[in-house]
Amino acid sequence: xAKIVSFTPRVEASTGELPAHEVVYRQMRELILFGxxxxxxxxxxxxxxxxLTVGMTPVREAIRRLCAEGALAFQGNRRVVVPELTxxxxxxLIFARQAIEPQLxxxxxxxxxxxxxxxxxxxxxxxxxxIERGDLRNYLEQNYRFHAYLxxxxxAPILAALADGLWLRFGPSLRVVCGRLGTRNLPDQHxxxxxxxxxxxxxxxxxxxxxxxxxxxxxxxxxLAEDVSN
Amino acid sequence: xAKIVSFTPRVEASTGELPAHEVVYRQMRELILFGxxxxxxxxxxxxxxxxLTVGMTPVREAIRRLCAEGALAFQGNRRVVVPELTxxxxxxLIFARQAIEPQLxxxxxxxxxxxxxxxxxxxxxxxxxxIERGDLRNYLEQNYRFHAYLxxxxxAPILAALADGLWLRFGPSLRVVCGRLGTRNLPDQHxxxxxxxxxxxxxxxxxxxxxxxxxxxxxxxxxLAEDVSN
DNA sequence: CGACCAGTAATATGATCAAATTATCAACTG
DNA sequence: CAGTTGATAATTTGATCATATTACTGGTCG
Numbered sequence: 001x002a003k004i005v006s007f008t009p010r011v012e013a014s015t016g017e018l019p020a021h022e023v024v025y026r027q028m029r030e031l032i033l034f035g036x037x038x039x040x041x042x043x044x045x046x047x048x049x050x051x052l053t054v055g056m057t058p059v060r061e062a063i064r065r066l067c068a069e070g071a072l073a074f075q076g077n078r079r080v081v082v083p084e085l086t087x088x089x090x091x092x093l094i095f096a097r098q099a100i101e102p103q104l105x106x107x108x109x110x111x112x113x114x115x116x117x118x119x120x121x122x123x124x125x126x127x128x129x130x131i132e133r134g135d136l137r138n139y140l141e142q143n144y145r146f147h148a149y150l151x152x153x154x155x156a157p158i159l160a161a162l163a164d165g166l167w168l169r170f171g172p173s174l175r176v177v178c179g180r181l182g183t184r185n186l187p188d189q190h191x192x193x194x195x196x197x198x199x200x201x202x203x204x205x206x207x208x209x210x211x212x213x214x215x216x217x218x219x220x221x222x223x224l225a226e227d228v229s230n
Numbered sequence: 231x232a233k234i235v236s237f238t239p240r241v242e243a244s245t246g247e248l249p250a251h252e253v254v255y256r257q258m259r260e261l262i263l264f265g266x267x268x269x270x271x272x273x274x275x276x277x278x279x280x281x282l283t284v285g286m287t288p289v290r291e292a293i294r295r296l297c298a299e300g301a302l303a304f305q306g307n308r309r310v311v312v313p314e315l316t317x318x319x320x321x322x323l324i325f326a327r328q329a330i331e332p333q334l335x336x337x338x339x340x341x342x343x344x345x346x347x348x349x350x351x352x353x354x355x356x357x358x359x360x361i362e363r364g365d366l367r368n369y370l371e372q373n374y375r376f377h378a379y380l381x382x383x384x385x386a387p388i389l390a391a392l393a394d395g396l397w398l399r400f401g402p403s404l405r406v407v408c409g410r411l412g413t414r415n416l417p418d419q420h421x422x423x424x425x426x427x428x429x430x431x432x433x434x435x436x437x438x439x440x441x442x443x444x445x446x447x448x449x450x451x452x453x454l455a456e457d458v459s460n
Numbered sequence: 461c462g463a464c465c466a467g468t469a470a471t472a473t474g475a476t477c478a479a480a481t482t483a484t485c486a487a488c489t490g
Numbered sequence: 491c492a493g494t495t496g497a498t499a500a501t502t503t504g505a506t507c508a509t510a511t512t513a514c515t516g517g518t519c520g
Contacts, residue, residue, distance in 0.1 A: 021294070021506090044468095044470090045470065045471095046469060055505095055506055055508080056470090056471095056507080056508090057290070057505075057507070058507095060287065060470090061290060062294075064251070064291040064292075064294045064295045065295065065297070066298075068299050069298050070388065077515095078513075078514075079469090079514085088386075089387070089388055092388040092389045095389065096330065096389060096392060099329040099330065100326065100329065156322050157319070158300065158323060159326060169388065249470090250471075251472090274503065274504085275503070275505095276503060276504080277503090284473095285471095285474075286473080286504090286505095287471080287473075288471085288472070290504090307479085307480065308504055308505080309480085309481095309504085
């Protein structure tokens, strides 16, 4: 069977210069990081196509990328979902984070410039403000930004990519946990880490970060353990 | 302009049941892991299309996945290459591997069944044989299989994915290094690790693995440092 | 309770447009 | 006058889309 096909020229120039698949990737990444997508929620290609008004190919590529990073998961038969963490998964994440992040902070401290420390402090201030206001979404975003900025400072691209990728795995669950507990009594060892970095005490900064990581992840683990017992 | 388009029905049934993008991914993954692709080598989408005789979409998805895993890299303007490792990159890989892999071996030892230990021993035997014959390609493959099997045994999917992903980053460089040094005097702490696992001594097994990892990666680092000094 | 049938979503292709690299050529300088 | 550099043309490659095809899901009927 043959068919007449006419191709409409693309609108273009709207994105500016970034490829569509990159834009879609970043948008979906934010949705996942800041809990717009809940654990267990199915993700359909055509749904994203309609939502972001782009063709299937860029969406497809973004989803593959996110699957590779563990942010999404093949549900066996060509279905894609936001993964639900088990308690055991969280234990693995705790181990990985407490192994990698202190090392990044160590390096970041040794390389830090005054301007960078200033920027970090600003992010931390915005974070405190979000907690004050009870603005969960903003808390999640600033908290991530704080850590991501540290990773970038370390000048260790591979370790930074590893640490960054882990956020995609616990992002959705973190949202659920914080939504339940509220923004109060959230762990925040950031001040201690910042002070140590300002003083050039890399070891102390690394230790503070390790405690921050462990405290935060422990909360996720406890919440998950409660869920299971329901 | 309109055009007559006829869609030829796909051959199908040749792949069996695996989606094309998955097949392409695995094939490219092997090419990278076992050094068929050299560091710095450009990877073109259409080139892969011709090579594997598939459409662009599956190739595109496979490439995105591999980029996300660090096996390939965007070369700024929409060009993709096999990354070239710097000495600093190798330092990061050493840190990450020595942090994660002993933990996996620890867990693997605690969960190991006799059948699994048997399978490991078989892989190790094939590895020794490859060394004996000077069969580099087979050495690389069996060496990877040995570690990958250990990861699977640990029952820690996230840590296993992290460790596994690292192989894609140093695979091409490993090939270059081993190709230069030959298969002789390659580090092989596998026997020590296996013996410890058989005896249920998880700590000893983890230690042996850490040494194996460090020795292997140190060789990569040394070779890279020499390259730079040229 | 198992099998069929319809609906829906995913897979994969080729066409087309846009961009970047390569190749060509001409003008200008030493 | 030769070599190099600058711009421009041509080719290659990447990006995106609409569509055809296939597989899975869920509901219904025997």
